[in-house]
Amino acid sequence: xxxxxxxxxxxxxxxxxxxxxxxxxxxxxxxxxxxxxxxxxxxxxxxxxxxxxxxxxxxxxxxxxxxxxxxxxxxxxxxxxxxxxxxxxxxxxxxxxxxxxxxxxxxxxxxxxxxxx
Amino acid sequence: xxxxxxxxxxxxxxxxxxxxxxxxxxxxxxxxxxxxxxxxxxxxxxxxxxxxxxxxxxxxxxxxxxxxxxxxxxxxxxxxxxxxxxxxxxxxxxxxxxxxxxxxxx
Numbered sequence: 274x275x276x277x278x279x280x281x282x283x284x285x286x287x288x289x290x291x292x293x294x295x296x297x298x299x300x301x302x303x304x305x306x307x308x309x310x311x312x313x314x315x316x317x318x319x320x321x322x323x324x325x326x327x328x329x330x331x332x333x334x335x336x337x338x339x340x341x342x343x344x345x346x347x348x349x350x351x352x353x354x355x356x357x358x359x360x361x362x363x364x365x366x367x368x369x370x371x372x373x374x375x376x377x378x379x380x381x382x383x384x385x386x387x388x389x390x
Numbered sequence: 391x392x393x394x395x396x397x398x399x400x401x402x403x404x405x406x407x408x409x410x411x412x413x414x415x416x417x418x419x420x421x422x423x424x425x426x427x428x429x430x431x432x433x434x435x436x437x438x439x440x441x442x443x444x445x446x447x448x449x450x451x452x453x454x455x456x457x458x459x460x461x462x463x464x465x466x467x468x469x470x471x472x473x474x475x476x477x478x479x480x481x482x483x484x485x486x487x488x489x490x491x492x493x494x495x496x
Contacts, residue, residue: 308485310433318425318433318476320485368432375480376423376438383432 275299277369277381284387290357293384295369302350303327306372309343309354311365312383319365323372324352359388394477394488401494408464410491412477415458420479422460424453428473436475437462469495 280294295307309321322333324343331343342355352369367384370377394414402408412422422440425433435444437453440460450465460479464471472495477488 310487317490318427318487320487323485370433373435373444374438374442375421376435376478377425377433378435378438378444380432380434 275371275379277371277379279367279369279381279384282385282387284389285359287359287361287388287390289359289388290355291359291386292353292355293367293369293386295352295354295381297350297352297371300371302345303347307343307345307352308370308372308377309341310368310370310377312368313362313365316365321354321367326352356386359386361388361390364388392481392484392486394479394486396475396477396488396491398489399492399494401496402464402467404469404495405466408467408471408493408495410462410464410475410477410493412460412462412479412488413458414479414488417458417460417479418455420481422453422455422477422479424451424460424462425476425478426471426473427476433476464493467493467495471495 276298278296283291303326306323308323324331326345340357345352369381371379396412424437426436427433436447436451440455441453452463454461475491
């Protein structure tokens with residue numbers, strides 16, 4: 274069965290960076306894009322970007338350009354999302370999700386990132 | 391940027407039908423999917439391609455699109471359906487989510 278397992282909770286200081294991992298299993302990792310979505314406390318879902326695990330090609334939402342880097346390691350079926358220069362409003366749960374048929378059909382369990390000043 | 395509007399909340403009695411709408415410019419030109427998010431859990435895909443249900447999603451969930459509005463319909467709503475629901479038109483130029491609707495079953 275398809276599973277996306279993310280790394281654990283992170284607590285960071287403002288200005289630092291965080292790197293979240295997303296390990297995929299149960300399907301061909303290089304066959305589907307991985308999307309990253311975040312959700313601030315009590316707020317809605319916000320798309321951040323995606324990575325094509327096969328080519329490494331990425332696309333980021335403009336508001337994150339210059340601060341976010343999405344990478345992958347196909348040898349261990351894992352995608353990564355690194356966000357730098359953290360601010361307090363980056364406090365959120367970060368999700369990875371697998372591309373489905375014009376949708377996101379499987380989601381990771383989420384990684385809480387808390388940024389303190 | 392592309393904006394999508396959902397009602398902040400919808401209330402329904404158990405066994406009744408709930409309709410959750412999602413409005414956006416030229417929404418009918420895109421395929422829309424819907425996600426259910428129960429408190430403290432990850433989103434779950436409940437509708438894709440406007441009206442298709444993934445395996446394992448109950449038949450009481452259905453979707454439709456007309457003009458600039460997509461609608462998620464839950465027939466015979468059950469208490470377990472109480473959750474936040476988000477629409478997402480699939481558009482390779484922007485992957486915006488709707489503002490979300492809290493469904494209360496009471």
